[in-house]
Amino acid sequence: MQQKKEIINKLRSSNLRPTKQRILIAKKLFDRKETFHFTAETLNKAVNKKGHARISLGTIYNTVEAFKRAGHIREILTNNSKSYYDTNIKSHHHFYDPSSKKLTDIDYHEVVLKKIPNPPKGKKIKDLELVISLQKK
């Protein structure tokens, strides 16, 4: 759970002015216990609930991109037409349920890779993501 102060610091530390909109979006994203997996659309819905000042969709996109560049969120692999983002920025894996289009975290240590191939010449591994797609049993 992140206080407003912390959120403002987080924004300042990444050279993002703590505007009303960014603070509200950051609260929605980071002021929660569990990891949040979202798209621009779901974030927009979450943020533009009754009782809040309305935030334009443009700002949703701008802010998601800014938070991503700043490393506060990461984009997840899917083969959906929409981009999916994750408030869990640690390297980790996912279950993907195509029927609900929902992602679930798998902790990095829940997966043990006994053997992986060497990266091609001149390249090193930046990240390693496993997606386990599910189906009805």
Next chain:
Amino acid sequence: MQQKKEIINKLRSSNLRPTKQRILIAKKLFDRKETFHFTAETLNKAVNKKGHARISLGTIYNTVEAFKRAGHIREILTNNSKSYYDTNIKSHHHFYDPSSKKLTDIDYHEVVLKKIPNPPKGKKIKDLELVISLQKK
């Protein structure tokens, strides 16, 4: 390397009429030594080179979808805005180089998973894809 006959059989066996367009696309896709990773756009370019009868982009999309449904190609995980497809339909993994946006196959046996988590209740694993993103060393 697939002969025209084989290609026609492949189409027939999946209830796809072997039209001029489908045969040409299938040749481009399957009549080659290595795995082919492509998007609708790259396939369209490959197929609509000089010397060939022109195939509409609509047909490219229709055919890719039909081949995918028939199991002749599979869609790959990326976080690109375009859909990526693969002529390698065996379960396998990929290196992804964000700078070139190119995928490279990793044979299934090049990766050994020593431990994976149990799928949630009522679900089983349909597929398991690992993507290793690369960066300059």
Next chain:
DNA sequence: TACTAGTTTAGAATAATTATAAACTAGCAA
């Protein structure tokens, strides 16, 4: 050869995202 269901096509429609440019505001300085 003629029929018909399936296919192709150009073009329109849709969906997600990005660009534009005018109005607004956070942070700083006079």
Next chain:
DNA sequence: TTGCTAGTTTATAATTATTCTAAACTAGTA
């Protein structure tokens, strides 16, 4: 405190990838 300005937000237009539509075409069969 006020004014300035660079950064930000917003509505709206533009772009990009993909899907839809419906008319023209054709593979397979009778």
